[in-house]
Amino acid sequence: MKVRIKFSKYGALRFIGHLDVMRFFQKALRRAGIDVAYTTGFSPHQIMTFASPLGMGLCSLGEYMDIEVCSWQSSEDMKRRLQAVCPAGIDILSVRALPDPVPNRKVISAMASVAAASYAVVWKEDGRSFDGCQELTQGFLAQEEIGALKETKQGTTKVNIRPGIYELRVEDGALVFLVDASSSGNIKPSLVTEAFLDFAGLSVPKDGLQYIRLEIYTDQGSPDQPRLVPLEEMGVLF
Amino acid sequence: MQLPDFKNRLALPDRILLSVDKPARYIGGEVNAVYKDPERVNIRFVMCFPDVYEIGMSHLGIQILYEMFNRYEDVWCERVYSPWTDLDRIMREEKIPLFALESQDPVREFDFLGITLQYEMCYTNILQILDLAGIPLLSKDRGDDVPIVIGGGPCSYNPEPIAPFFDLFYVGEGETAYRQLLDLYKENRAAGGDRNSFLRRAAREVPGMYVPSLYEVTYHKDGTIASFLPKEPGVPEKVRKEIVMDLDSAPYPEKPVIAYTKAVQDRVVLEIQRGCIRGCRFCQAGQIYRPVREKRLETLKRTALAMLEGTGQEEISLNSLSSSDYSHLEELVDFLMETCREKKVNISLPSLRIDAFSLDVMGKVQDVKKSSLTFAPEAGSQRLRDVINKGLTEEAILQGAALAFAGGWSRVKLYFMLGLPTETEEDIRGIAELCNKIVALYYETVPKEKRNGPVQIVASTSFFIPKPFTPFQWAPMCTREEFLQKAGLTRHAVHEQLNQKRIKYNWHEADVSVLEGVFARGDRRVAQVILRAYQKGCLYDAWAETFRYDLWLAAFEECQIDIGFYTARERGKEEIFPWDFLDCGVNKAYLWREWERAQRAEVSPNCRQSCQGCGAARFGGGVCFEAKEGAAG
Ligand code: SF4
Numbered sequence: 001m002k003v004r005i006k007f008s009k010y011g012a013l014r015f016i017g018h019l020d021v022m023r024f025f026q027k028a029l030r031r032a033g034i035d036v037a038y039t040t041g042f043s044p045h046q047i048m049t050f051a052s053p054l055g056m057g058l059c060s061l062g063e064y065m066d067i068e069v070c071s072w073q074s075s076e077d078m079k080r081r082l083q084a085v086c087p088a089g090i091d092i093l094s095v096r097a098l099p100d101p102v103p104n105r106k107v108i109s110a111m112a113s114v115a116a117a118s119y120a121v122v123w124k125e126d127g128r129s130f131d132g133c134q135e136l137t138q139g140f141l142a143q144e145e146i147g148a149l150k151e152t153k154q155g156t157t158k159v160n161i162r163p164g165i166y167e168l169r170v171e172d173g174a175l176v177f178l179v180d181a182s183s184s185g186n187i188k189p190s191l192v193t194e195a196f197l198d199f200a201g202l203s204v205p206k207d208g209l210q211y212i213r214l215e216i217y218t219d220q221g222s223p224d225q226p227r228l229v230p231l232e233e234m235g236v237l238f
Numbered sequence: 239m240q241l242p243d244f245k246n247r248l249a250l251p252d253r254i255l256l257s258v259d260k261p262a263r264y265i266g267g268e269v270n271a272v273y274k275d276p277e278r279v280n281i282r283f284v285m286c287f288p289d290v291y292e293i294g295m296s297h298l299g300i301q302i303l304y305e306m307f308n309r310y311e312d313v314w315c316e317r318v319y320s321p322w323t324d325l326d327r328i329m330r331e332e333k334i335p336l337f338a339l340e341s342q343d344p345v346r347e348f349d350f351l352g353i354t355l356q357y358e359m360c361y362t363n364i365l366q367i368l369d370l371a372g373i374p375l376l377s378k379d380r381g382d383d384v385p386i387v388i389g390g391g392p393c394s395y396n397p398e399p400i401a402p403f404f405d406l407f408y409v410g411e412g413e414t415a416y417r418q419l420l421d422l423y424k425e426n427r428a429a430g431g432d433r434n435s436f437l438r439r440a441a442r443e444v445p446g447m448y449v450p451s452l453y454e455v456t457y458h459k460d461g462t463i464a465s466f467l468p469k470e471p472g473v474p475e476k477v478r479k480e481i482v483m484d485l486d487s488a489p490y491p492e493k494p495v496i497a498y499t500k501a502v503q504d505r506v507v508l509e510i511q512r513g514c515i516r517g518c519r520f521c522q523a524g525q526i527y528r529p530v531r532e533k534r535l536e537t538l539k540r541t542a543l544a545m546l547e548g549t550g551q552e553e554i555s556l557n558s559l560s561s562s563d564y565s566h567l568e569e570l571v572d573f574l575m576e577t578c579r580e581k582k583v584n585i586s587l588p589s590l591r592i593d594a595f596s597l598d599v600m601g602k603v604q605d606v607k608k609s610s611l612t613f614a615p616e617a618g619s620q621r622l623r624d625v626i627n628k629g630l631t632e633e634a635i636l637q638g639a640a641l642a643f644a645g646g647w648s649r650v651k652l653y654f655m656l657g658l659p660t661e662t663e664e665d666i667r668g669i670a671e672l673c674n675k676i677v678a679l680y681y682e683t684v685p686k687e688k689r690n691g692p693v694q695i696v697a698s699t700s701f702f703i704p705k706p707f708t709p710f711q712w713a714p715m716c717t718r719e720e721f722l723q724k725a726g727l728t729r730h731a732v733h734e735q736l737n738q739k740r741i742k743y744n745w746h747e748a749d750v751s752v753l754e755g756v757f758a759r760g761d762r763r764v765a766q767v768i769l770r771a772y773q774k775g776c777l778y779d780a781w782a783e784t785f786r787y788d789l790w791l792a793a794f795e796e797c798q799i800d801i802g803f804y805t806a807r808e809r810g811k812e813e814i815f816p817w818d819f820l821d822c823g824v825n826k827a828y829l830w831r832e833w834e835r836a837q838r839a840e841v842s843p844n845c846r847q848s849c850q851g852c853g854a855a856r857f858g859g860g861v862c863f864e865a866k867e868g869a870a871g
Pocket residue numbers: 528529530844845846848849850851852853854855861862
């Protein structure tokens with residue numbers, strides 16, 4: 001059975017990299033006694049995939065990992081067992097079973113099904129917030145073109161990121177937005193934030209902002225009528 | 239909107255953590271790291287491995303002591319490693335004091351800073367640790383406001399080149415005397431004593447403790463030691479190493495700390511025995527850990543299971559100097575293979591002799607096509623192997639290789655040393671010839687249709703460095719030029735072989751070996767060179783990318799210390815060595831006998847064949863009290 005695990009990452013664990021998180025879970029699953037499926041061969045490894053790696057320094061309330069298990073009791077049991085072996089900085093938020101793949105249809109991994117992601121950006125410094133920028137968001141979104149420098153394999157190119165920004169608002173002092181996170185059109189949260197700061201005429205000291213990933217979405221609609229749903233909703237409790 | 243906690247409670251601000259390589263090195267909080275309430279402990283101890291995190295975290299000794307200390311209710315033991323050069327620069331610029339990983343508290347505020355000394359080339363990193371911590375580099379300049387700095391580990395068997403930097407050395411195995419030392423510390427503090435009174439009492443009352451400042455060294459005109467004596471009565475003339483005789487009940491970490499970032503040793507390590515029966519004459523570990531003490535099979539089975547459960551590691555490795563000599567190896571390996579198959583854990587079996595048994599096991603636990611066989615003949619000719627007392631014969635190597643080729647292996651690694659005592663050009667050519675014979679053997683034994691790609695031999699040579707407490711402690715070491723010439727000769731000889739295309743030859747840097755030679759047999763006067771080199775910017779000398787031979791040479795020059803005095807000079811029978819005040823169990827008379835036998839190319843039997851009377855039997859256990867082969871009863 002394929003299982004989708006949603007977890008958060010915060011505190012000092014902001015400073016461990018994506019590969020470190022993978023290595024952490026490989027061992028955590030064993031400590032928790034979860035009956036994970038392995039590949040065959042001389043050095044078997046766990047069948048495990050992750051959705052959109054999180055950049056160094058970011059927090060998240062919506063990280064995802066898919067694993068395959070051979071035996072299980074319940075979502076609740078698996079969640080409890082895994083949580084018990086996690087240190088401060090990683091919490092298991094939900095454990096759900098993914099439906100069996102329909103014959104002749106490609107199995108979609110956590111990685112491949114990502115369409116969008118939402119972020120909150122806040123000031124690290126006490127007492128500072130985006131509260132005063134409420135009115136500016138409409139003007140920002142009204143722009144037809146928002147230029148940003150995007151790093152690609154060929155070097156940096158100037159791109160228009162406006163079509164990839166689906167929502168942007170100020171909420172509880174944080175700048176909150178939903179952007180394209182698909183493999184073809186992925187927009188880094190820092191590009192949106194920098195463009196907005198620029199638009200608002202604000203300057204921030206280096207590493208003065210904390211980025212928090214809130215959720216990762218898949219698109220269950222059609223090309224003309226997208227319907228974004230959180231990755232966890234593709235699974236069911238068991 | 240509920241946001242997660244991102245408040246920084248670390249010693250380094252986000253800005254710095256995000257600008258250095260692998261910030262996970264500095265945040266602590268790893269799985270199985272121990273946290274205690276500082277208000278509820280009496281003693282804060284910080285254990286240091288003076289190299290980068292990924293290396294230090296792979297070291298078993300620290301994990302054992304960390305476990306032991308943290309089992310004590312009154313002690314909180316934390317860890318610290320050398321900040322990498324990027325953070326080193328920032329900490330100096332911004333005057334950020336070195337901190338322990340768990341509490342993130344400054345090292346300077348601890349009661350003890352314990353530094354493990356695993357190799358000589360970490361000596362400048364010791365100074366870095368002290369410097370960044372804000373602890374005066376020289377013991378004599380320290381007051382009561384800084385931790386007691388303790389050294390331990392293999393290099394403390396000749397602590398003299400770094401003696402002025404330490405308040406105290408703990409000589410021998412850490413499991414035995416620390417409790418007594420810590421109790422003394424508490425007692426001394428309660429009685430209003432200071433650092434000096436503690437060190438004095440430690441030297442007098444606690445076994446295995448060497449306080450360098452309490453000894454006086456005088457020299458002859460020729461620079462050799464005239465006398466090495468305690469400055470005051472009650473301080474022992476000889477410090478005997480500490481040793482654990484019952485390893486089964488000694489503390490062992492069933493839940494070692496697991497690094498987030500990939501450690502060099504990303505696996506659980508099962509120590510099966512301490513010591514080695516073989517007595518190779520170049521090997522220090524083979525002497526200082528005498529006598530061999532094995533752990534019981536039941537202990538090992540229980541520990542292996544507990545460690546796998548406690549860590550979730552995907553690999554287990556055996557640790558010992560020579561695993562093949564462990565009495566219950568077959569049963570242990572059978573058990574591990576069974577368990578690991580069930581748990582999908584990989585097994586790695588280093589230091590196994592190549593024979594039918596080990597090949598059978600390796601064939602089951604690794605991919606034969608991808609793995610290679612390792613032999614360590616150490617010398618190219620039988621004569622020289624007899625000199626160094628390496629029991630491996632050419633016949634055994636060729637037999638092992640033939641078996642392995644039949645089993646599908648086609649890659650062979652061979653390790654040799656250059657510059658061994660009595661070595662001739664013929665011995666060096668023997669290295670190339672042995673490689674050639676192995677290639678030829680492959681073509682002879684494996685029919686064309688069964689060949690699994692071309693055979694590949696990788697021969698590596700390191701340079702021989704005489705070490706204290708070995709029969710070669712009297713031997714002259716080669717100069718840098720001689721080393722390079724020998725490496726050139728080896729390369730040339732390899733090229734002359736018929737099958738040279740299938741042989742790859744690698745050799746070590748000679749510069750580092752020369753320095754290692756100085757530190758290995760150096761005395762107190764060498765400390766000023768280390769200090770000078772550090773001040774000139776030497777750091778991470780074990781790393782090729784940061785090693786600065788030119789700065790080291792300048793430091794020697796400025797301190798007027800002659801490298802050749804410590805390396806190339808042949809020592810006489812009567813010379814007092816800087817490490818003679820230590821008693822590691824084996825005595826000098828036995829070592830001298832072995833040195834003489836070496837010069838006659840006479841081999842000595844191992845401890846199980848017949849006892850050589852090395853002196854280690856006085857510890858009252860281990861292999862010395864097993865029934866010997868062939869002996870009645
Ligand atoms: S006393 Fe004999 S048996 Fe014991 S370690 Fe020494 S040589 Fe080996």
